[in-house]
Amino acid sequence: MRAGQDEPIRGGSAPRVGRRRALAAGVLAAALALTSACTGGGGGKPSSWQGGGDGGEKAPKAAATISEPAADAKDVPASTAITFTTTEAQETTVEVKDSTGKAVDGTVAADGKSWLPAAALAYGQTYTATVTATGDDGKPATATSTFTTMAKPAKQVRVTSFLGDNQVVGVAMPLIVKFGRAIPEDYRDDVQRRMIVTAKPAQEGIWHWVSPTEVRYRPKTFWKPNSTVSYKVQAGGLPLGDGWYGRSDLTVDVKIGPSFVMTVDNRTKRMTVTRDGKVVKTIPVSLGKKSTPSSSGTMVVMEKLRHTVFDTMEELGPEEGYRTEIDYAQRLTWGGEFIHAAPWSEGVQGRTNVSHGCVNVSMKEGNWLFANTRIGDPITVKGTERKLQNGNGWTDWNMSWEQYVKGSALPYEPPAADTPDPDTTPDAGTPSVEPTP
Secondary structure (H helix, E strand, O other), X not given: OOOOOOOOEOOOOOOOOOOOOOOOOEOOOOEEOOOOOOOOOOOOOOOHHHOOOOOOOOOOOOEEEEEEOOOOOOOEOOOOOEEEEEEOOOEEEEEEEEOOOOEOOEEEEOOOOEEEEOOOOOOOOEEEEXXXXXXXXXXXXXXXXXXXXXXXXXXXXXXXXXXXXXXXXXXXXXXXXXXXXXOOHHHHHHHHHOEEEEEEOOOOEEEEEEEOOEEEEEEOOOOOOOOEXXXXXXXXXXXXXXXXXXXXXXXXXXXXXXOEEEEEEOOOOEEEEEEOOEEEEEEEOEOEOOOOOOEEEEEEOOEEEEEEEEEOHHHHHHHHOOEEEEEEEEEOOOOOOEEEEOHHHOOOOOOOOOEOOOEEEOHHHHHHHHHHOOOOOEEEEEXXXXXXXXXXXXXXXXXXXXXXHOOOOOOOOOOOOOOOOOOOOOOOOOOOOOOOO
């Protein structure tokens, strides 16, 4: 975790440990203080650590054990977590060193039961993990495990991100991660624990498995304008089922731009555009005619094409198909719905729907929209004859939050309530429920 960033969000609960592949996602410093509960002796004799005499109770001794990797274990995955248990510990530290004595960077999980390396360990190398627990008596108890990592696996899975590093995106942009091979369902929880999102300012969010090869992350409401988001997939050396392992870690930093939200009402045939919560423009539109209606729902700008050609001759045939040059096209769905300039329909824009499903605007307004939007900006269309189909584009915002969390491989645990930051710009136009067609 980079210095100065808020605590990362992991999209679920604290890591489970003690499984056959006990893995953890670290969020604390490598030396984590664990304070035991201490209570006074009431009317009884004071204990010795409270300053009592020879007859007082002695402070309990701390103990530490390492359960995984076992001592002298071989062929340990390079992504392994150090899983440990301490009792009666006032303070616990974890240290991992390679065969040369060099310390390995890592963090202790939030539950204080496991340690995760900051990057995958080297293949075919020997490491020593030491867990030290110090009790109220000030005496340390130590557990040590020396283990050897596996050889570099022949079967490796590539992990990729749709977004590039340092890209500026809109407030509705989901974080999209793809795996080069389907991840078995019983491995997804372990994978998700290694998918760490850090937003500044902090924002509640969760990962959602769209398919066995794709997982997306969105916050509960639109990203806060002008915030920064970093996400890391610690996949290097991670077991992914059937003898496959993650090839390498993935880290991406992105910047969220200003809030730019478009809302289209089929009743009025108008698009209302807001920037940071203030209406800046109202644009006449023509939507899909009854035989080819536009989709009602919340969509996201996925692609921007200054000039392109729409060709549906093969798909629709010579009677219904067309081949048309298009300017200022912005993709909203995989099925071919765009915002684009349509000079041929300018005479009826704001009055009649004549398109094949796209949002038609004038050349002037198409140019303006193209110049002001970003990938990830949201558009909500209301009141048409067809509802947006889930999966037809980045439809993450077309689901309620309650629906979205069901796609997580980890149980969802709401964060503790925080005091609102008066200096934080409120997000604008975020749908709080499913869009009404």
